[in-house]
Amino acid sequence: MYNMDRLFEAVQGRGHVCVGLDTAAEYIPPLARGGPGAVLAYNRALVDATLDAAACYKVQIAYYEAMGLAGLKVYAETLAYIRSRGALVIADIKRGDIADTALRYAQAHFEGDFEADFVTLSPYMGMDSIEPWLSYAETRGKGAFVLMRTSNQGMRDFEYLELGGEYRNCRVYDAVGARLSQAARPGRCGYGAFGAVVGVQPKSGAEREEAAGIRSRYANLFFLIPGYGAQGGAAEDAALLLRQGNGGVVNASRSILRAWEAELKAEGRETEGPDCPADIPFAADAARRAVIAMRDAIKKAAR
Numbered sequence: 001m002y003n004m005d006r007l008f009e010a011v012q013g014r015g016h017v018c019v020g021l022d023t024a025a026e027y028i029p030p031l032a033r034g035g036p037g038a039v040l041a042y043n044r045a046l047v048d049a050t051l052d053a054a055a056c057y058k059v060q061i062a063y064y065e066a067m068g069l070a071g072l073k074v075y076a077e078t079l080a081y082i083r084s085r086g087a088l089v090i091a092d093i094k095r096g097d098i099a100d101t102a103l104r105y106a107q108a109h110f111e112g113d114f115e116a117d118f119v120t121l122s123p124y125m126g127m128d129s130i131e132p133w134l135s136y137a138e139t140r141g142k143g144a145f146v147l148m149r150t151s152n153q154g155m156r157d158f159e160y161l162e163l164g165g166e167y168r169n170c171r172v173y174d175a176v177g178a179r180l181s182q183a184a185r186p187g188r189c190g191y192g193a194f195g196a197v198v199g200v201q202p203k204s205g206a207e208r209e210e211a212a213g214i215r216s217r218y219a220n221l222f223f224l225i226p227g228y229g230a231q232g233g234a235a236e237d238a239a240l241l242l243r244q245g246n247g248g249v250v251n252a253s254r255s256i257l258r259a260w261e262a263e264l265k266a267e268g269r270e271t272e273g274p275d276c277p278a279d280i281p282f283a284a285d286a287a288r289r290a291v292i293a294m295r296d297a298i299k300k301a302a303r
Contacts, residue, residue, distance in 0.1 A: 151199025
């Protein structure tokens with residue numbers, strides 16, 4: 001059984017939300033700030049508060065690398081905690097090297113201290129940067145999400161370039177999707193062990209048609225969908241990248257991590273300084289409300 005099958009089932013049971021634990025110190029309520037240990041405490045509280053309403057979690061390694069060795073320990077303990085609670089976790093590492101280097105990366109992130117259920121990968125050195133990871137799908141059920149069409153402003157610099165040859169009139173991102181789709185060996189849910197990162201953006205007219213076309217062309221690829229919330233994407237935009245009510249998880253990070261701050265601002269209350277009332281329990285409750293609202297909005301849009 002692939003982890004992608006488990007993720008499909010999690011979406012069916014708990015909705016489409018992928019909680020991003022891209023946790024910076026300033027995202028933690030003032031009363032709880034205090035170094036790497038505070039980040040770990042905050043992550044654990046958010047997992048506990050959202051476990052029944054989120055399909056999975058995504059942990060961006062850069063936020064932890066920035067804290068040095070202590071931060072990497074928090075990263076490892078965050079991954080382990082999520083998995084100990086029976087949830088699925090994506091290690092957002094965006095690796096993209098080849099040969100023995102790729103095998104070592106795979107060993108590092110699919111085994112040992114940094115073990116995750118999924119990783120993110122960059123395909124731009126070619127399929128031989130993806131293939132070394134594939135053996136872990138067959139032996140351990142592991143999965144990956146490969147960068148295809150992202151949600152950042154600079155995506156058009158390369159991902160939208162038009163190609164020739166066998167990919168005539170196609171864009172770079174379509175070549176990535178086609179190769180991934182060809183390589184996919186569908187599990188029992190109908191999706192391959194390796195899916196694609198396909199970003200959500202505010203859409204209208206031709207852009208809506210583009211999103212629907214991407215979903216239709218790559219029916220055997222499960223999508224990790226960033227760009228929701230703080231990046232401007234809405235539930236209606238994300239729903240265009242789903243398939244029959246499933247087929248993708250929608251990631252949000254800052255809008256969940258900082259939901260406590262948004263709630264205080266909406267009430268005209270302090271968000272910094274000694275008069276700020278927020279602590280970890282307050283923030284965890286706010287995160288839960290944000291996840292539930294997001295989950296319900298996407299479910300409604302996907303009908």
